[in-house]
Amino acid sequence: MDKRLETVTGQHVNRRKVIGGVGVAAAVPVVAAVGGLNRGVSAKQDLTAEANAIITERELSPEDVTAALETYMPSGRMDDYMMFTSSGHAGMVYAIGVPSMRNYKSIAVFTPEPWQGFGFSEESRAVLEQGAINGKVIHHGDTHHPAISETDGDYDGQYLFINEKTHGRIGVVDLSDFATKQIVKNPLLVSEHGGCFVTPNTEYVMEADQYPGVLGVGNYAPITEYEDKYRGLCAFWKFDREKGRLVQEESFGIETPPIGHDLGDAGKGACEGWAFWNSFNSEFAIGGISEGRPPMEVGASQNDMDLMTVINWKKAEEVVAAGKAVDNMGFKMIPMDVAVAEGLMYLIPEPKSPHGVDVTPDGKFIVVAGKLDPHVSIYSWEKISAAIDAGGWETDNYGVPILDFESCLETQVELGLGPLHTQYDDKGYAYTSLFLDSAVARWTVGEAGNPDSWKLVEKLPVSYNVGHICAAGGDTANPSGKYLVALNKWSLDRFPPVGPLLPQNLQLVDIREGKAFRTLADMPLGYGEPHYAQMIPMDRLNTIDVYPQEDDRVGWDPIANDWHPEGIAAGNEKIEINGTDVTVWMTVMRSHFTPDTIEVTEGDTVTMHITNIENAMDATHGFVIGGQDISLSLEAGETETIKFVADTPGVYPFYCTEFCSALHIEMVGYFLVKPASA
Ligand code: CUK
Ligand code: CUA
Numbered sequence: 001m002d003k004r005l006e007t008v009t010g011q012h013v014n015r016r017k018v019i020g021g022v023g024v025a026a027a028v029p030v031v032a033a034v035g036g037l038n039r040g041v042s043a044k045q046d047l048t049a050e051a052n053a054i055i056t057e058r059e060l061s062p063e064d065v066t067a068a069l070e071t072y073m074p075s076g077r078m079d080d081y082m083m084f085t086s087s088g089h090a091g092m093v094y095a096i097g098v099p100s101m102r103n104y105k106s107i108a109v110f111t112p113e114p115w116q117g118f119g120f121s122e123e124s125r126a127v128l129e130q131g132a133i134n135g136k137v138i139h140h141g142d143t144h145h146p147a148i149s150e151t152d153g154d155y156d157g158q159y160l161f162i163n164e165k166t167h168g169r170i171g172v173v174d175l176s177d178f179a180t181k182q183i184v185k186n187p188l189l190v191s192e193h194g195g196c197f198v199t200p201n202t203e204y205v206m207e208a209d210q211y212p213g214v215l216g217v218g219n220y221a222p223i224t225e226y227e228d229k230y231r232g233l234c235a236f237w238k239f240d241r242e243k244g245r246l247v248q249e250e251s252f253g254i255e256t257p258p259i260g261h262d263l264g265d266a267g268k269g270a271c272e273g274w275a276f277w278n279s280f281n282s283e284f285a286i287g288g289i290s291e292g293r294p295p296m297e298v299g300a301s302q303n304d305m306d307l308m309t310v311i312n313w314k315k316a317e318e319v320v321a322a323g324k325a326v327d328n329m330g331f332k333m334i335p336m337d338v339a340v341a342e343g344l345m346y347l348i349p350e351p352k353s354p355h356g357v358d359v360t361p362d363g364k365f366i367v368v369a370g371k372l373d374p375h376v377s378i379y380s381w382e383k384i385s386a387a388i389d390a391g392g393w394e395t396d397n398y399g400v401p402i403l404d405f406e407s408c409l410e411t412q413v414e415l416g417l418g419p420l421h422t423q424y425d426d427k428g429y430a431y432t433s434l435f436l437d438s439a440v441a442r443w444t445v446g447e448a449g450n451p452d453s454w455k456l457v458e459k460l461p462v463s464y465n466v467g468h469i470c471a472a473g474g475d476t477a478n479p480s481g482k483y484l485v486a487l488n489k490w491s492l493d494r495f496p497p498v499g500p501l502l503p504q505n506l507q508l509v510d511i512r513e514g515k516a517f518r519t520l521a522d523m524p525l526g527y528g529e530p531h532y533a534q535m536i537p538m539d540r541l542n543t544i545d546v547y548p549q550e551d552d553r554v555g556w557d558p559i560a561n562d563w564h565p566e567g568i569a570a571g572n573e574k575i576e577i578n579g580t581d582v583t584v585w586m587t588v589m590r591s592h593f594t595p596d597t598i599e600v601t602e603g604d605t606v607t608m609h610i611t612n613i614e615n616a617m618d619a620t621h622g623f624v625i626g627g628q629d630i631s632l633s634l635e636a637g638e639t640e641t642i643k644f645v646a647d648t649p650g651v652y653p654f655y656c657t658e659f660c661s662a663l664h665i666e667m668v669g670y671f672l673v674k675p676a677s678a
Contacts, residue, residue: 020290023151026112067520070506074384081472083485084146085506086159087528089373091141093162093173094528098472098483098535101508101523109171109180110164112139117622117633118180121640123559131169131183134152134218142166144531145263147196147205148175149241153268153477157540159244161205163195168380170196170205170237174244176544177635179558184246186251188233193234194264194277200477204236204313205246206266207592208277212258216329226286227397229494232256233333234264234277234314244561252320252332254339257398258284260300261366263356263421268477269363269380273314276366278354301372305349305405307396308357308368310384315344331469340399347396349405351377356421356468360430360445361477365410367578369419370431376419376432380410380448408660411451415441416459421532423474425511429457431474433466433486440469440509441485442517460517462507470533480537484509486519487530495524504529532587554612555639564639570594582646584608585640587633590661595653596669600675602649611639621656625671631657649675 055065073079084105091111110131112119119128119139129137132347136668141164146392149159160173164505168189172182172350186192186207196205212223238250255327259279269273285299293299316334319342325332339345351373359365366379387393387408395402418436424445425431432441437457446453493504501650503526507519547556555567557629568585572593576583582600586593586608600606612621623632628644656667 002615005178025629028544033036054226059169061129063518066193067518070510071099071101071521073102073440074095079538079601081483081535082538082541083470083533084148084532085470085487085525085533086143086146086162086531089140089142089166090528091143091164092528093146093160093171093208094525094530095178096506096523096533097538098485098509099520101485101506101521103525104528105178107173107178107180109143109173110138110183113140114631115674116179116543117631117640120629120631120642122643123557123640124180127180127183127559130299131164131167131171131185133167133185138167140166141169141171144193145196146532146534147198148477148536149239150198150200150536151202153200153272155473155476155534155536155540157536158182158241158543159239159643160534161196161246163207165191165193165210167652168192168207168209168391169208170246171478172244172246172504173563174558175541177547177558178543181559181561182245184237184248186233186235186253187217187331189213190217191234194261194319195338197266197275198235198239199266199275199313200268200272202239202241204251205239206236206264206275206313208232208234208261208264210262212260213331215255217564219461223286225528226258227284230258230310231379232258232261232279234261234311236275237384239294248331252316252334254311254316254334254345255336256309256339256345257396258335259402261309262354263358265357265366265475267359267363267381269361271359271363271366271385273291273312275309275311275313276308276357276359278306278308278350278357278368280306280353286301289407301353304352306352306354307347307402308346308350308354308366308379310346310403311339312344315342318368319344327440331664336398340395340401345398345400346384346393347402347407348379348384349402351375356432358422358424358475361424361479361651363477364448365445367422367430367432369422371418371420371435374417374419374428375414376422376443378410378454379408382448383410384408392499401512411446411454413454413456415443415445415456421469423469425471425474426479427481427513429481429511431469431471431484431511433469434459435465435467438462438464438466438488440466440484442511460509460519461492461507462486462488463491463505468530468532469509470535472535472537476499479613482512484511485533485535487533489529491524493590494522496628498526498577499585506530509548514609544613547635549615549637553638553659556637557639558635564611564642565608567639569610569611570613578602582606586610587613588656588667589613590619590621591656591663591667593623593667593669597672599672599674601647601674602646604673605643606646606648607643609639609641610634612636619660620658621660621667623654625654626652633658646671646673649673649678 081098108118148155193210235253264277281300287296353369416437488505503524506523557564614636652671
């Protein structure tokens, strides 16, 4: 067995204790393996003839066939990587296997989702309510950049953070059960885009505004006072790894000039302790087409250069600890003049309308890709820190130091039209998406002082309008260099017509050593618009199979990450009636609800604590009841609570929505609402 295969299959057997011998099949010669599938083919010639017949019949090229072989997953074989993508305005995160490109789970974060029951129980509804805006609970979100928690600059597979552009929020997903545990709302930002990026040990989760405003939701100033009153904010959310939660009281932001921040990245290696965000609109354009001003996209594209914001977050942390931050609506903020005086914020010119900023794995260089410039600009961290130490900079109108462009720049590499985002591999290559070219450029990360070592190597066409790309570990200190996925915005002519709204196209690209740089598979994704994604080796995830249970205790609250106070074991089910309040403690297991008959009076307030007392993996039960907008998914060992007013008399069956057993259809109970007048 070849070494790579051995490791890979070894991992799988280890991880999926349930499936024995999966790895073995890979070692068996093709003929025998196929014979084992019981297809009645025993001779090698017959198989070859059959394969050739299929190839002819389906008009496949040798490239098609080898691509299929590279991605085909025999039933039960596990993928090498899990990729987490955002979903754009679908408000979710998707977990997709690589190289098979199959979606294993949609994780509801900002959007209620009935299959997972997210947003329907009291517990998960409370998570959505954490993200309320001015008291209004929001049922959607625009997710862009997932960030897996990191240790020493590598994904550790414990948590995933996802930003939400529309409202300036961050969701925290626990990767032990792939479920959302927390939503935080930045009280200073109306919207954001420059998140989530984690510092190398997940000390902080970074986010920044995209469209400056008056800091503080609800604060007002006319748009004509943009330069005076509008500001940007680069924020650092403290992560308490022990609790798995972001802590607002220990978080802080730095007030910035009203340039619109775009993507960011955390420094690592050489530049650990620093953070970078690029921006557009150094012109401070404010739009106003009907007032005779140039439209935003013109006004914000006048200058040749925009400005990258460079922040020393370790110093910012000290400044906050020294009490030099102000409290602004419950969020600690370092005012711009303090940030300047403390030397923790600098600006560096960058070619106009940049989009992605991506630190190299060793932290020595910072790569900026500008939508309107065919080059990537590579900044040297050594040069930037020398320029900071040297002093004597210019400042902008707000007094913020602007470092000299040429003194910070290492070199530029011309790649093509519309460069957006960059990822890295383990062979010294960088990959940059080219939106207008619909291509991915592979180029060499060179060395300091040697401009010839930075070179475009080749370009791979993709279909079409590629936004982000995601390489395995491609933004970490140790990229694995195996696969890359191009997250393409347009998919016309790739898939059957499905009306005017088309799926996105995620294209798998091979970047492995000794393999051709080519696309291997297309994955239409018809339920959201992924922006960014991150890909982690499957064996670095450590998921649980069922929620914790002990001999005498069952009923876990996954959101509190603790025993649910109302969880009950079999035999303790009961109904308590207290005036017009009815409380039910119910258990579920294959294939019944206990109790299964509940009678209340019209107008009663009903609270039900439902515990799934199964301890087998995959033994999920659903719970729905007509007319109450309730759909639960009760995982083995989980307790959830629902609360509603029995406002309409009648007979309401409640039933299980997961086909859980041979007697699933019989898994039903009656909820009877007696008319008040009866
Ligand atoms: S953005 Cu969407 S393609 Cu939000 Cu990172 Cu570049
Ligand atoms: Cu439980 Cu179906």
